[in-house]
Amino acid sequence: MLKHPMLKYIREEGPAGKRLPFILCPGCGAGQVLNYTLHAVDEIINQPGVKKEDFVFISGIGCSSRLTSHYLNFDSGWTLHGRALPVATGVLLANPKLKVIVFTGDGDAAAIGGNHFIHAFRRNINITVICVNNGLYGMTGGQVAPTTQPFTITPTTPYGNVEEAFDLCKLATVAGASYVSRWTTAHPFQTIKAIKKGIANKGASFIEILSQCPVHEHKTPVEMINALKGMTVSIDKSMNSNKIPVGEFHFAPRPEWTERYEAIIEKCNERIS
């Protein structure tokens, strides 16, 4: 039987298997994001000197966080709502050699986890943050999120949203991320390339992926993916456009947290010996 090439990384069978089907709704963009991420990880694992056990996946709570939950056949932790970044930080404090990937959503990253979001990027600790942004709280019923556009009607904004939406890429950039890019689920190859670059960057990388929630938006997945293509424009053509820019926003490698701390450890040990 012909199998999806990325199923080898999913707990499909075996003693710790039988996890499928995914909990995600049909047409959800999170599955695409997982597919793109695993393609990027697969390409890196196939490079010499990289092992599968070097990768650790951490997530918080929400639809996007279910990507890590218990499906992935990697070392992984499915943690508290908004707290994936501090848990990932702790993993690197104990073992800086690991490659830590965080799956998060817009609510998880920008609302409850907003404080950790800015500080993880300020520290430039070696985490690749993949944020599935569908502009709402999917798991709890489609409520308003910090990324929801003004005037949108949602279950908790029945008369329209009075707040402005966060631009997460701008936020990550000013907080100090050393790699920032935005794509959509309608840009598979660009997304895979961006995730690969994010993982290769020694520092905090942020990749935002605009995604569709057909269930709460009451549209078909095809309509929504086409809309994502239509509402976005490449960053170099975005100057006089009111569309959402996509592409690589920021790439400026700078000293990483554990590297800087390593110098302190070395200096302390010089004194001791």
Place this chain on the structure above:
Amino acid sequence: MVEAAVKEKKYPGNFRRPYIKAGRHYLEGSEACVEGALVAGLKVYAGYPITPASEIMEHASRRLPQFGGRFIQMEDEISAACALIGASWAGAKAMTATSSPGFSLMQEAISFSIMTETPLLIVDVQRPGPGQGYITTSQEDVMQARYGHHGEGPIIALAPSSVQDMFELTIEAFNLSEKWRTPVLLMVEETVAHLREQLIVPELDTIELIKRKKPQDLNISPETYLPYGHDIVPPMANFGEGYNINHVGLVHSEDGNVSNYSLKVHRENIDRLHQKIEGNVNEIARIESQFLDDCDHVLICYGSVARTGLEAVKEVREVHGIKIGFIRLVTLWPFPEEKLRSLISKVKNVFVPEMNLGMIKHPITEALRDKCDRVISIPEIGALHSPEKLIDQIIKGSTC
């Protein structure tokens, strides 16, 4: 000496041996706690400053890199507790110290680490509340330690009463957390954390250290490894070892699967977590006692109150001739009900002095329901009981 290290400004690692030396020291409780943790193998400290717990954090920031460990000041107490969870999953012994308001912020992470069976140490240097309360001493979090986190999660909590305890119980706390694969709380009071007195460090190679059981030790292969199975305390693989461990906080079966939910799976999961701690209470919990042979009354206390309590008991016995025994709870949770009952046959009054309005008096009352006539709480807020107050209350209570 550690004192010299504290005074030096830059990289105070210039003593020949990084570990605290065996012998006599004159140390603050906070420093003894960190030194004990380093002996136990502390590798990650993540914290957030708060009075009166900051001294532990500052000392850890100076000492940890000397051992190749990493110290980080996080953005809040929530992230500090969460960083410990990640560090523990990656194989490190990890700790933090906070005070009561910060301890409240850590409760969700404590509950999560009970469910994911993550060994870590949280030190709560208690201050009085509610709200900001004040920065003096208190025992007002002892119920929060057990019941503050959401859900039916058993916890281990220890109560040190001296600088010696701060050293020894920190090591014991790490041992308990590694052995039972669970978070452990060190319920310190400001009075003990800021106390400066003698510490006698034994020869380091005589100190027993316990490491978590790993699947490699039991010849369990990654293909057959069940992260929440094999034993009542499941062996724990670290990240990066090829065991593909999935840590989940949702109700799960032995293999970590959450998609086969049933009430049976749910109840088995909670029952094992509960049995792991409460079912082994006699092995986990410790009680110290004196003068119990002939006593008509007994005083039960914990933490720094045990110091005043013991003095009061001695004086009441010697000067006033009242036959009163002394019990100190070293372990607060799991509550050592059976052990406590076995120590006491029948007494008239049980006195429970606490730096709160009467918290541990409740499990004591329940435990000794048929073994005493009365349980008399001696509350104090914001400061230690004076010996005079205790003596006065004991005399009044035992003569009326």
